[in-house]
Amino acid sequence: MVAGFLAVRPAAGAEPWAERVVTRHVDQSRLGGRLDRDALAELRAAGEHLFTGRFTALDGVGRPLATQAIIPTKRKRPPETAFSRTSGMDSNACSSCHNQPLAGGAGDFVANVFVSEGFESFDFDSTDPQFSNERGTNHLFGAGLIELLGREITAELKTIRKAALAEARATGAPATRALAAKGIDYGTITAHPDGVLDMAGITGVDADLTVRPFSQKGVMTSLRQFTVNALNHHHGMQPQERFGARWTGERDHDGDGHDDEISAGDVSALVAWQAGLPAPVRAVPDEAAWRAAAARGETTFAAIGCETCHKPFLPLASLEFADPGPHDMAGTLRAGDVEKGAIYDLALLEWTKRLPRNAKGEVMVPLFGDLKRHRIADRQVAVLGNELLAQRFVERNVFMTAELWGVGSTDPYGHRNDLPSLDSVIRAHGGDARRARDNYLALAETERSALIAFLKTLVIEPERVTP
Known part of the structure; x- marks a missing residue:
């Protein structure tokens, strides 16, 4: 498949100079089979444009007669203000929050988002935080x-x-x-x-045994689901695959005068761009003292039990990313909805060639995580059990293990971005992580410092972002 295959379609009434982001739509019907290097680059460029562009009223930003609910839900009346920090919409661009240290990254405290359960009954105008949990923005690299x-x-x-x-x-x-x-x-x-x-013995994953690796609670199955949800919640940009006539019976579900705001192909472009973001790396400090401290700290990290959850590597058999994916639910484009799904082969991207492999030839993904939920707070150490609402039936003090790759570039820390240092977030670990936390506190100050020196080498390097 060659470059130019996208056959992007002009949006209705779009002049190239218009104050809008979506001047052309990616045609999902042309996305089938394995994309070659040029086609993947073209699709990802379209995705980057959508991720970093600031949507305007000409694009259809806003949702006057729709809610933030995952299930398309009509409002009884328009909200008093278009923008709302706790029920959305709350930003014009994906990169408004995902920007540290660059587009696709994390967010500072000021960029926190507010996450509700998302059921259709969440039709409210109140900005009371009891209706939502405040969360820091995770990075998307890797x-x-x-x-x-x-x-x-x-x-x-x-x-x-x-x-x-x-x-x-x-x-x-x-x-x-x-x-x-x-x-x-x-x-x-x-x-x-x-x-x-x-199923009483199942731990750390839903009863259907589907790992949902995204969001801090581990409740989002895929980048596609994450993207479809976020476009509506944060921007009031409704993807056709959930809010179009097939599901709602109307092309303009949110009543803002704009039909078909985001096509299935546009979502695919966003998914391709995010899926291809490079994995964070382990930096080699210039200072000899830092290099020596980081080496000691890595040994200590394993010795005190941090690797029980923050596993340095997990093996991956294939770099072929199928879109739509195999486990999405209704409201997100699925394999049966398209004649032929697309394959984004991440092996075509230069950064994947730098990833280590094991004796079986599997890619060793250096995530420092385990894609599993854990109880992270207890009565004595309750800092990270700070939410009022459960989410998708996941208890309030249970969270997905945070992957530590990139942690040196994405402070502050904690689920609310309210812990300013690595030392403070380690001290806040309770529940399943209590023993490792207590072991950390028992270390000499020099050894705690060395462990921090190690974690600060796990970074997102801007110079390596170009695929």
Whole structure:
């Protein structure tokens, strides 16, 4: 497939100089099969334009008669103000919040977002924070690798479940299997001969065994789902694949006078750009003292138990990113909705060639995470258990392990971006991380400093962003 395949379609009434971002739509019907290097670069350029552009009223920014709910929901009356910090819309560009140290990165405290449960009943004009949880903005570098890991782990876990069911049917007795994938323990599952599953032993993942690696609670399955949600919530830009006539019976669901604001192809371009953002790297400090301290700190990081959750590497079998993905739900474009899905081969991007591989040839993704939810607060150390609302049935003090790659470039820390230093966020770890936190506090000051020196080498390097 060659460059120019996109056949982008002009938006209605769009002059090239108009004060708008979406002057042309990417044609999803032309996105099928494996994209070659030039086609992928063209699609990602379109995605970067959409990610960094500041949407205006000419694009359809705003949602006067729609809510922030994930399920398309009509308002009873327009809100008093178009912009609202706690119920959205709250920004004009994706990069307004994802900008540290550059577009696609994290956000400072001032860029915090407010996350509600998202059900259709959340039709409110109140800005009372009891209706939403305040969250810091995560960076998106390496996000394509994260989603691919989530897909592979999901497939492994569901294969184990299938094997347990087959064993129970064959033997006529309950069959219990350990749910382990890529060295991560997700508990156990027991299948009964009649097909009933006992899921009480599952830990750190939903009962359907689908790893949802995005958001701080681990409730977003894919970059596509994350993007579709964010476009409506933060910008009032409604993607057709959820808010179009197929689902709502009308082309202008939010009543702002603009039809078909974001096409399925536009979302695909945004996904391709985010999926191809380079993985953060481990910097080599110029100062000899820093290099020596970081080496000691890395050893200490493992010795005190940090690697139990913040695993330095996870193996990834394939760099082929299918879009639409295999696990999305209704309201997000799915494989069955298109004649032929697209494949973005991340191996075509130069930065992936620098990733290490194991003896099997698998890519070793240096994420310092485990794609698993953990309880992160307890009665004595409750700082990170600071939310009032559960989200998607995930308890208030349970969060996805934060991947530490890039942590040296993305301060401040914590779910609210209210912890200004690495030392302070380590001290705030409770619950499942309590032992590692206590071990950290028991270290000599010089050894705690060395551990921080190590973490500060895990950075997003702007000079490596060009694919």
